[in-house]
Every structure is written in C-alpha cells, then in structure tokens.
Amino acid sequence: MNQAHYVAELLFDGPIAEEYNLLHRIAPEIPDMSRRVGEFVGAWAAPAAGNLELLELGTGTGVTTAYLLHHRPEARITSLDNGPAMLEQAGRHLAGAVAQGRLRLVESDALSYLAQWPTASLDLVASAYTVHNFLQGYRGRVFEEIHRVLKPGGVFVNGDRYALDDSLQHLRRTQDEVRGYFREFLAMDRPDLLEQWVVHLFSDESQDHIMRLEPALARMAEAGFQPVTCHYREGVNALVSGVKPWP
Ligand SMILES: C[S@@+](CC[C@H](N)C(=O)[O-])C[C@H]1O[C@@H](n2cnc3c(N)ncnc32)[C@H](O)[C@@H]1O
Secondary structure, eight states: OOGGGGSOOOOOOTHHHHTGGGHHHHOTHHHHHHHHHHHHHHHOOOSSOSOOEEEEEOOTTSHHHHHHHHHOTTOEEEEEESOHHHHHHHHHHTHHHHHTTSEEEEESOHHHHHHHSOTTOEEEEEEESOGGGSOHHHHHHHHHHHHHHEEEEEEEEEEEEOBOSSHHHHHHHHHHHHHHHHHHHHHTTOHHHHHHHHHHHHHHHSTTTOOBHHHHHHHHHHHTOSSEEEEEEETTEEEEEEEOOOO
16 A cells, blocks of 8 residues: 555535535434444443543534433543534534533544544544545554554444445445435435535445455454454444453
8 A cells, every 4th residue: 555545535525515414314324323333332331430531533513423422421522523514513513512511523634633642541432434434544544543542441433334245245235325326316406416425435435445344343453452343234334343452
C-alpha cells in the first residue's frame, strides 16, 4: 500500500450530507444498528468503577451518539467527525447534551484525533457505519490507535457495513442494493442523491476501501484485540467488538 492509502477522505459533503437521514428510509437496518451499538454499550460491564470516558468515531447526524447518551448517562462522551455538514446537524440534534457538558463534538478525522490521546486513557470506543469508509491502510492504523488509547479491559465496538466474504454473493447483493437506490431515490424525485449514493457505493466497494468481515476481524486481532467477536450479522450489517486484554 502506498502513502495515499493512509489519509482521511471527506466523503460526506453536499446533498449526501445535508440529507443523510433520507438513507434511513431506504435502509432501516442502519439506524437499527445504531440502536444495537447503544444497547451493547449500555450492557457493557466496565472493568473499573467511576465515570466512563467514551469516544465515538464518525458522529454523522448524531443518531448513534443519541443512543450512547441514553444508555450511558454517567459517561463523558467525545464524538468526532471530519464532515462539517454532518457535525453541524449533530450539533443541532444534540444541543442539550452539549450544553449539559455530557457531550463534546469535535471536527477531526479519526486517526489524527486518536494520535493525540494518551495511551490507556479511554474506557470505550464506539462507531457505526464509519470505519468501512476508510482506506485500507488508514483503517489498519485506526485499529492500532484505538487499541493503544484503550485502557486494559476496554472495548471497541463497531456496528458497520462488512462486505460478505463470498465475493460473488456480495456482488449479487450489491447489485440488488443499487436497484433499490434507483427505485427509491427516483420515487422521491431525487436523481441528485441517487448519483451521490451510487458514487459513494463505488468507493465502499473498491479494493482500496472494501471491509470484508473475516479480514477485518483478523486485522483487529493483529492490532492486539483479544477476543474479537462478531455478535450479530444480517447481510452486510454486523456488530463487532474487540477487547484490549490485560498485559
Ligand atoms: C455513514 S455516516 C454514519 C454516521 C453515524 N455514525 C451514524 O451511525 O449515523 C459516516 C460518518 O463518518 C464520517 N467519517 C468518514 N470518514 C471519517 C474519518 N476519517 N474521520 C472522521 N469521520 C469520518 C463521515 O463524515 C460521516 O459523518
């Protein structure tokens, strides 16, 4: 991999960002995964007592963040995103939590921000539908940095798009997905969004980005997570966690 695979990209800008939540009408499994991430975090037994320090990668419009706030009222949550148009919406939706000091929203890309955190300083890192957007090299480094910043016993939970390991099955599924985009966005009379989501899907599906489940679990294990567990999988949607073991 060359250096170009270790950079952050700005993928959510313009109409795709401003009307991101329209995607939920077409793919209700996406907000459903946000709920699963929130429930996982709510049920997680922290190894040590005291306030939790939690980081979310990829705030988006704040859907998953709202579940995190709901399930962990005692946590201090920092949530980052490198898309100003997405973060602006989250700021509006979650203004109450920001005002109460429960939530800090940060405009940054994931890797640059993680690199600033001290080693073993976070209890939990959560994310939804963000990590699959990363370039392969960048994603691997993000896994390594998450592992570094977590306290021993801390957990990384990711609800995301994990491509099927059977590439032909995955192709068929993606073709159905594209047909769905045409059907739904044209019915909404939104050819602009159709174009943007199809272009976005090309990015997700490219060899430079595609996040297949088994290689992603292996890359997390290589970064030091043990165990790495897939808790749920339905089509391309999976909930995965990795624990930073005690030394
Ligand atoms: C598909 S949205 C998901 C948003 C949210 N997590 C949710 O569950 O609704 C992905 C988000 O990740 C952000 N993102 C993508 N690459 C990023 C990076 N390298 N660093 C930080 N944020 C990133 C995008 O700007 C976008 O808001």
